[in-house]
Amino acid sequence: MATFKFALEDKAAFLNRLEKAGVALDTDQAVDNKLEGTFEVTIDEPKQLEAVKTILKQSPKINTIKEMETKKKLTKSELKEMVRQELQSVLAEKKKMKDEDKKEKMDEAIDPEIINSIGGLAAIIGAGAGIAKLMINSAKKEIADRFRKAGKPVPSDKELEKLAAIAVKGGVDKTTGGASVSASTTGQGGGLGQNA
Numbered sequence: 001m002a003t004f005k006f007a008l009e010d011k012a013a014f015l016n017r018l019e020k021a022g023v024a025l026d027t028d029q030a031v032d033n034k035l036e037g038t039f040e041v042t043i044d045e046p047k048q049l050e051a052v053k054t055i056l057k058q059s060p061k062i063n064t065i066k067e068m069e070t071k072k073k074l075t076k077s078e079l080k081e082m083v084r085q086e087l088q089s090v091l092a093e094k095k096k097m098k099d100e101d102k103k104e105k106m107d108e109a110i111d112p113e114i115i116n117s118i119g120g121l122a123a124i125i126g127a128g129a130g131i132a133k134l135m136i137n138s139a140k141k142e143i144a145d146r147f148r149k150a151g152k153p154v155p156s157d158k159e160l161e162k163l164a165a166i167a168v169k170g171g172v173d174k175t176t177g178g179a180s181v182s183a184s185t186t187g188q189g190g191g192l193g194q195n196a
Contacts, residue, residue, distance in 0.1 A: 002049055004041045004056075008032065011039040017059060023051040132168065139164035 006014055011032070018025065025048070031040045043049045140160045147154045155163065 002043050002052075004043070004052060006039045006041070008034065008037045008039050013059065014039075014041075014055065017055045018051065021051045021055060023048050135168045136161065136164045139167045143167070 015025075015030075025041065029042050029044070031042075032038075033040065041052070043052055140157075140163075143160055143163050144154050154160070
């Protein structure tokens with residue numbers, strides 16, 4: 001869409017040339033501004049625009065004051081959508097770059113020898129935790145039996161576990177000369193460690 005502004009005295013010549021070219025204008029496409037002495041034509045269709053430009057090239061005597069390219073005004077929702085899409089594309093690109101950067105750092109940091117040693121260490125810790133758990137369960141049974149034999153009430157399962165963990169830790173300390181077994185009262189996360 002474009003708007004052309006002509007001197008008012010060239011109106012008749014311009015309209016005659018348009019008519020000869022076979023291009024018709026609607027009444028709302030042409031507006032006189034007598035105060036300024038101008039005549040404005042708004043062109044909507046590409047065929048009309050081509051004809052007007054051809055006429056202006058062929059008729060240099062028609063005084064074109066101004067040619068304006070009019071752009072469609074965006075509604076608020078169209079503008080919001082356009083901004084949202086632009087932001088999404090920027091954020092997606094940023095995330096893609098971040099992910100690629102993380103992947104490169106991971107690839108650089110991973111050494112097959114480290115992976116193999118971590119696997120072996122995890123197996124040892126898992127076995128140690130399993131052994132500690134077995135030792136604590138065995139100690140719980142032993143402590144409960146001693147309370148029963150002594151004719152005293154047997155403590156709750158949680159209290160038995162605490163007592164058993166203390167007993168196992170003391171026994172391991174005596175046997176290993178300082179290494180200890182740590183176990184939570186829930187029986188999870190136990191493992192072998194070195195006393196500090």
